[in-house]
Structures are given as structure tokens and as C-alpha cells.
Amino acid sequence: MQHGSLKNNILYISKCSAMGVVVFECQRCGHCCRHLLEDINGVTNGLFLTIKEKKLFPRELVFPQRAMGLKGPNRVISYQLSLDRCPYINDQNQCEIYSKRPLACRAFPYIIEDGKPKVSTKCQVIGSQMDVREYRVVNLAESEVEASWKIERYLQNRYKQYSKRKTYFWEYDLKSRIWYAC
Numbered sequence: 152m153q154h155g156s157l158k159n160n161i162l163y164i165s166k167c168s169a170m171g172v173v174v175f176e177c178q179r180c181g182h183c184c185r186h187l188l189e190d191i192n193g194v195t196n197g198l199f200l201t202i203k204e205k206k207l208f209p210r211e212l213v214f215p216q217r218a219m220g221l222k223g224p225n226r227v228i229s230y231q232l233s234l235d236r237c238p239y240i241n242d243q244n245q246c247e248i249y250s251k252r253p254l255a256c257r258a259f260p261y262i263i264e265d266g267k268p269k270v271s272t273k274c275q276v277i278g279s280q281m282d283v284r285e286y287r288v289v290n291l292a293e294s295e296v297e298a299s300w301k302i303e304r305y306l307q308n309r310y311k312q313y314s315k316r317k318t319y320f321w322e323y324d325l326k327s328r329i330w331y332a333c
Contacts, residue, residue, distance in 0.1 A: 181244035182275045183259050184237040188325065189273070195326035197231035199255040201305055205230040207248060208238065215323045217306075219313040224321035224330050228309035233325050254305070257298035 187198045196216065205213045216231035218224030239247040246252055260274035272278040310320075320333040 176276065178276055179244050180275060181240055183273060184240035184244070184246070184256075186235060186273065187232060187237060188235045190326075194322055194324045194331060196322075197233050197325055198237070198253065199302065200230040200232060200253055201302075202227075202230065204253045207251065207253065208232055212238070214325060218321040218323070218330070219310070219318050220321060221317050221319065224323070226313045228313060229306065231323070231325065254298045254302050258295050258302060261295045261299045263299050263303040 189196050197214070199216060200208070200213065212233050213230050214233050215224065215227040215229075217229045218227045220226060237246075239252075241247060246256070260271040260277050262269050262271050270277050321330045322333055323330050
């Protein structure tokens with residue numbers, strides 16, 4: 152099995168020589184919807200939104216997330232929700248926009264990072280079962296896998312569309328409200 156390979160909706164993640172199994176079944180606990188903000192390498196990020204998905208939320212709650220540009224962020228390619236708690240999660244842990252929820256919500260806990268399939272340990276089901284020092288097998292629904300790959304293709308298409316030889320990738324930090332060149 153290769154690191155991060157996917158076969159029949161089972162994600163094989165290798166980290167060392169032991170093997171264990173993590174089975175994902177959403178418990179509808181709402182934890183993922185109530186802990187959206189994430190600090191990655193000192194940059195605070197919110198829920199990923201495509202250009203079309205930003206219209207699902209009130210304008211004042213949506214900020215740019217990623218952009219391309221030479222001397223600064225000229226072309227925004229993705230957006231983010233600035234709240235830690237989604238405004239559409241109700242007290243029964245149901246999404247009020249479930250049928251049109253963002254791709255990031257559809258994909259969770261499956262993520263693509265650096266072009267490789269992974270799972271988010273932000274999910275309490277995954278986090279409670281997973282020891283990242285060991286091999287793990289994660290059984291995921293086809294819809295989660297497809298949504299995650301759609302995000303990856305969306306970003307790759309935007310990079311290709313807007314990239315030039317001297318264009319930089321920019322990331323917006325929700326906490327400091329500052330753009331950082333990557």
C-alpha cells in the first residue's frame with residue numbers, strides 16, 4: 152500500500168510499520184460546525200469557500216482566503232467564513248442549508264493536503280481513533296471523497312488560470328487581517 156493511496160473509498164495512510172483501522176461514520180455531534188477556525192503555521196483560517204459559495208453567507212462574515220498576485224493579492228481565488236461556529240448549525244446539530252452546503256462541509260473529514268488524500272483529526276470520531284504514528288485505514292463515503300477532490304480541482308484550475316511566472320500565492324490571516332505571501 153502506498154502512502155495516501157485511495158482504493159474503493161478506503162484511504163490508506165502510512166506513517167510507520169503498524170496497521171490499524173479507523174472507520175468513519177458521522178455521529179452528527181456538530182463539533183466540526185462549531186470549530187471552524189484553524190491556526191495553521193501561525194495563520195488563522197476559516198471554512199474554505201469557493202467564489203460561488205461565498206454567497207451562501209452574509210457578506211460581512213466572508214473574507215478572502217487565497218489570492219494570486221505579484222506585489223500583492225490581485226486575484227482572489229477562494230474565500231473563508233470568519234466565524235468559528237457556522238451560522239447554519241441549529242441546536243439539534245442539523246445544517247439549515249444541508250442540500251447546498253459548501254464543498255468543504257461535504258468533504259469533511261476527508262481533505263487533500265499537498266495533493267495527497269488525508270483525514271482531518273479535527274473530527275472527534277477520527278481523532279478519538281487515530282494515532283498518526285501508525286498506519287490507518289479510513290472508510291469514507293464516495294460523496295466526501297468526490298467533494299474533496301472537487302476542492303482540489305477548483306484550486307488547481309484557479310492557480311493555472313491566474314498564475315504567471317512572477318506571480319505569488321497569498322494567504323489572508325483572519326486574526327491579524329493581513330495578507331501573507333507564500
